[in-house]
Amino acid sequence: MKKPVIVCIDDEPDVLESLKIELRKAVGDRCTVETAEGGIDALELLTDLQADDCEIALVVSDYIMPDIKGDELLRIIHERSPNTLKIMLTGQADLDAVGNAIKYAKLYRYIPKPWQNEDLKLTVVEAVHSYLQDQKLADEVIKGREANEKLRIANEELLANENRLNQFLAALPVGVSVYNNDGSIAYINHAAEQLLIADTALVDASLASNLEQLIANSQLYESNKDQLYLPENFRSCGRCKENLLK
Numbered sequence: 001m002k003k004p005v006i007v008c009i010d011d012e013p014d015v016l017e018s019l020k021i022e023l024r025k026a027v028g029d030r031c032t033v034e035t036a037e038g039g040i041d042a043l044e045l046l047t048d049l050q051a052d053d054c055e056i057a058l059v060v061s062d063y064i065m066p067d068i069k070g071d072e073l074l075r076i077i078h079e080r081s082p083n084t085l086k087i088m089l090t091g092q093a094d095l096d097a098v099g100n101a102i103k104y105a106k107l108y109r110y111i112p113k114p115w116q117n118e119d120l121k122l123t124v125v126e127a128v129h130s131y132l133q134d135q136k137l138a139d140e141v142i143k144g145r146e147a148n149e150k151l152r153i154a155n156e157e158l159l160a161n162e163n164r165l166n167q168f169l170a171a172l173p174v175g176v177s178v179y180n181n182d183g184s185i186a187y188i189n190h191a192a193e194q195l196l197i198a199d200t201a202l203v204d205a206s207l208a209s210n211l212e213q214l215i216a217n218s219q220l221y222e223s224n225k226d227q228l229y230l231p232e233n234f235r236s237c238g239r240c241k242e243n244l245l246k
Contacts, residue, residue: 004057004128005049008035009042009073010089011065019060019089026121027128031057039068046080056084057131058124062113063090063097071097074105082106083134085127089113 006023010016016035023033034049036042042061049056059077063070074086086105088098091113101107108130109123166187169176175192179185188196 002032002052002054003029004031004055004131006031006033006058006060006124006128007042007045007049007056008033009037009039009059009061009065009070010035011038011062011067013037015062022117022120023060023124026124031128038065039073042073043076046077050081055135056081058085058087058108058127060087060089060124063088063094069097071101071105074101074107078105083131083138085131087111087123087127089115 006027008016008019008023010019016037020033020035027033032054034045036045042059046056059074061070061073065073068076070088070090074088077084077086085108086101087109088101088107089111090097098107098110101110108127111120111123169187169189172189173191175195176187176189177185177192178187
C-alpha cells in the first residue's frame with residue numbers, strides 16, 4: 001500500500017529544501033514528501049501522482065510565486081483533488097488571498113513566513129491526522145453502503161425464493177401445512193384448506209347428532225321419574241357421552 005503524499009511548493013529552492021527537511025522530521029515514515037518549484041511544476045507533479053494512484057494528503061504552498069499565486073494554485077488543486085488538505089505560507093499579510101483560499105480551496109491553515117518550526121510541524125501533523133481520519137470514516141461509510149446493498153439484494157432473493165416455494169406448494173394436489181413452534185399455522189395450501197374445511201364440517205355434524213340424542217334421552221327420563229329407565233337407554237346415553245368426549 002502506497003504512503004500518503006505531502007507536496008511542498010515554493011519558487012525558492014533553499015526555502016523548499018528547508019521545508020522538506022522539517023516536514024520529514026514531523027511525519028517520519030508515515031508520509032512521502034515531494035517538492036515542486038512553483039505552481040506549474042506543482043500541477044505537473046499533481047498529475048503524475050494521481051496517474052500513479054497516489055493519495056495526496058496535504059499540500060503546503062507559498063503564496064508569492066512568479067507563475068501562479070498561492071491562492072489561485074490551491075483553488076486549482078482543490079478542483080482536481082478536493083479531499084486534499086491545503087496550507088498556505090506567506091510573508092505578506094494579504095487577507096484577500098487568505099480569504100480566497102478559504103472560500104475557493106477550503107484552506108486548512110495559514111502560516112506566516114518565516115515560520116516557527118514547531119508550529120509548522122504541529123500543524124502538519126494535525127493536518128495529516130485529520131486527513132487520515134476523514135479517509136477512514138469515508139471508507140467505513142462506503143463499506144456500510146456496500147454491506148447494506150448486499151443485504152438488500154439477499155433479502156430480495158430470499159423473498160423471491162419464498163414466493164416461488166409458495167407457488168409450488170399452492171399448486172400441489174395434496175394438502176401441505178406448516179406449523180409454528182406454538183402450534184399455530186404458518187402456511188397452508190389450498191388442498192389442505194379444503195381438507196380442513198371438510199373435517200370441520202364432519203365434526204360439527206357428528207357433534208350435533210350426538211347432542212340431539214342426548215337431549216332426547218334426557219327428556220325421556222324427565223317425563224316420568226317414577227318410570228323405570230331401561231338399561232338400553234343408559235347405554236345409549238353413555239355412548240352419546242363417549243362420542244361427545246371424542
